[in-house]
Amino acid sequence: MKKRGPKYNQIIDAAVTVIAENGYHAAQVSKIAKQAGVADGTIYLYFANKDDLLISLFQEKMGEFIKKMEVELKEIKSMEQKLFLLIQSHFQLLAKSEHLAIVTQLELRQANKRLRESIAEVLKPYFLLLHAILREGMEAHTVSADIDIRLASQMIFGSVDETVTNWVINNQKYDLVALAKPLHEMLIYGMKMNKS
Amino acid sequence: MKKRGPKYNQIIDAAVTVIAENGYHAAQVSKIAKQAGVADGTIYLYFANKDDLLISLFQEKMGEFIKKMEVELKEIKSMEQKLFLLIQSHFQLLAKSEHLAIVTQLELRQANKRLRESIAEVLKPYFLLLHAILREGMEAHTVSADIDIRLASQMIFGSVDETVTNWVINNQKYDLVALAKPLHEMLIYGMKMNKS
C-alpha cells in the first residue's frame, strides 16, 4: 500500500465524483475504479480498504485545509480577523467544489460508526485551532472572560457547518462565501440590537 | 397499516432501545421485533417499511416536542426568553433520555438519503419557530434589523445541535442543561468583550 503514487489522487477524486453523483451507498468500489480509469484491484494497492479510501479522502481535503489555515492564521493579529478568515476560507473551500461539498456535508455523514470516528479525528485540529483563537482573544481582552471556550468553539463550528449544509440542501443556489461576513458578525456581536 | 394500535408506541420505543444499544446498522427489523415482543411481520402492520418506522420514531419524539414548544412559546413575551426556553427545552428533552439522544445525534445521521430528507422535513417547523421568534424580536426592536433571519436560525440550530452532539460523544458526562444559559448569552450578545 503506497500512498502518493500518481494514481492516489486520481482515485480520491474519482471517489468524490462518484459519491457526489450516486450517493454514499451506491458508491461501489467498482464504480469508483471505473471513474478513476483503473482496475478494481488497483485501488487496493493504494488503500487498505474502502473505509481507508473514504477516510483518506476526508483527510486529504479537510486535513490539508486545516494545515493551510494553521499557517495563514499565524500572519494575522486580531482574533476577529482570524475568525473571519477561518469562516471565509471554510466557505470558499466548499463553494469551490460542488462535489466535495455534497460529499462532506451529506454523503459522508451516513458512514458507519468507525468511519465517522476517524472523520471526527481529522476534525480535532480544527477545534484546537478554534480553541487557540479564542484563548488568544481572551488574553488580548477582545473576547469576554466569561466565555466557555469549548462551548463557543462548538457554537462556531456548528453554525458554520449547519450553514454549509443548508446551502448544499438548497442546491447551492445562493452565494455561500457572502455569508461569511454576516455570520461572523453574529458570532462576534450576537443578534442583539444596538451592538455599539 | 394502522397507526395507533397499542403496539405502535411499543414498537417505536423498542426501536429507540435497539438502535441506541446496537447502533443503526445492527438494528435489524427482527431485533426490534424481538425487543418489542412481536413477530417480524407485525411491524409491517403498523409501518409501511423500516424507513417509515424510523421516520415515525423521529416524528413522534421531535414532532411532539415542537408542537409542545409552539404552545408554550405563546405564553412568553420577550424574544430573549423565548429563545432561552427553546434551547433549554431542547437540551432537557435529550438529557432526559440517554437512548433518544444517542439515536437522534449519532445513529439516525447515518441513515440513507431518503430517510434523512424526511427527518429534515420534520425539523422544518423547528426552523419556522425560530424564524417567527426572530421576526417578532426584530419587530420589537430587540433583534438587530441587519440580521439575516434564515442565517441566524441556522446559527442557532447548528450551535444547539453541535453542543448536544458533543455532549453525547463525550458520554453525556457533564450537565447539558446547564449549557443553555451560556449558549443563549453567546447567541444573543456574541463573544465580544464589553457586551454592555
Added chain:
Amino acid sequence: MKKRGPKYNQIIDAAVTVIAENGYHAAQVSKIAKQAGVADGTIYLYFANKDDLLISLFQEKMGEFIKKMEVELKEIKSMEQKLFLLIQSHFQLLAKSEHLAIVTQLELRQANKRLRESIAEVLKPYFLLLHAILREGMEAHTVSADIDIRLASQMIFGSVDETVTNWVINNQKYDLVALAKPLHEMLIYGMKMNKS
C-alpha cells in the same frame, strides 16, 4: 439455526450431489440451493455457514455410520469378525452411494484446515472403535500382545481408506465390497506365506 427441519437433509443431499458433480471448489452455495430447491438464504436458516454445512454433511453420513457400527459390533464376539464387519460395512456404505464416495474420498480432502480438523474430529470415534476392538482381541489372546494398538489402528484405517480412494479414482469399476475379505485377511495374517 434449526437443525432437522424437513429441508435439513434436503440441503445436505443437494450438497453431496453438487460437490460430487462439480467438485469442491465449484460448489457454490447458490448452486447447492438451486439443487435443493430452496433460496440461497434458506441454507443459512439451517447452517451457520458453508463450512458448517460441509461438516454437518460429513457428520450426518459418517457419524451416523459410526454410531450404527457401535451398536452392531456389540452383538459380535470375536475380534476377527468385528474387524471384518467394520471393513465390510465401511465399503458397503461408500459403494452404495457413488456421490458420497467421491465427496468423502476426493473432494472434502481439499477443504481448508479448519474444516479438515472438524472432519478429523468426526473420525475420532472410528479410531476409538478400532482401539476397543484391538484391546478386546488382545485380552482374549487373539491379537498379539506385542502390537502397538495405535499404530495398528492407523494401519487398518489407512489401508481401508487408501483402498476406497483407489476404487474411486478408478471410477468405481470393480467390486469394492469384495475386497473386504482379502484385505481383512491380510490385516489379520499379514502377507507372509504359510500363515498356518
Added chain:
Amino acid sequence: MKKRGPKYNQIIDAAVTVIAENGYHAAQVSKIAKQAGVADGTIYLYFANKDDLLISLFQEKMGEFIKKMEVELKEIKSMEQKLFLLIQSHFQLLAKSEHLAIVTQLELRQANKRLRESIAEVLKPYFLLLHAILREGMEAHTVSADIDIRLASQMIFGSVDETVTNWVINNQKYDLVALAKPLHEMLIYGMKMNKS
C-alpha cells in the same frame, strides 16, 4: 520457461517453507517470491504457473526419493528386507524435514483436483516399486500366492501414509522412524497371535 537455473531450487525451497509456515491457502505467489528473494514475475520464468510449481515441488522431493529407492532396492535380496528399507527410508525422508512433512501430508492435500491428479501421477512409480517387490516375493514363495498384489500395495502405502500423517498431526512429537519396525512386522505377519 527454463528449468534448472540457479533459482529453480531456490524457489521450490521457498515454496516448501512458505506453505509449511503459512498453510496452503495463505501461500500466495508473492509470498513465495519474497521468501525466495526474487520478483513475482521471475517465478513465471521457471514455472508455467502456480500449479506447475507445486507439482515440481512434489516431483523434486518425492520423485528423487523414489529414484533413489529404485537403485538401493536392487542391492537387497529378500522381499522382507526390501519392504523394511522402503518403509524406513520413507519415514526417514519426512522425519528429516519438518516442513516437507507438513507440506506433503497436510497442506498439499487441499490442492485442487488437477494438481492432486498430477501428484498421484508422481506416486505411480512408488506403487510400481511395491508391485515389483511383492511379485518377486511371491515368486520366491515368501509372499502368499493368494495375495492380491494391487490391494496389498494399497494396504502398505495406506498404512505408511496414515502413520506419517498421524505423526504430523501430533506435532511430530514421537520417533517416526522407530515405527518402521513394528509396522513392517504387522504388514508381514498380521496382527494375529502366535505368528510363529
Added chain:
DNA sequence: AATGAATGAGGGTTCATTCAT
C-alpha cells in the same frame, strides 16, 4: 534475465420484506 505495478474475475452472506397459515 528480471522486475513489480497493474489487472479483473468470482462468491459467501445479510436482512428487509412477503404471505400462507
Added chain:
DNA sequence: GATGAATGAACCCTCATTCAT
C-alpha cells in the same frame, strides 16, 4: 390481527498472472 419461515438481490476484496520497462 398475528406469525415467522422463506425469499433473493447485492458487493467488497484477493491474488494468480501479465507485460512494459
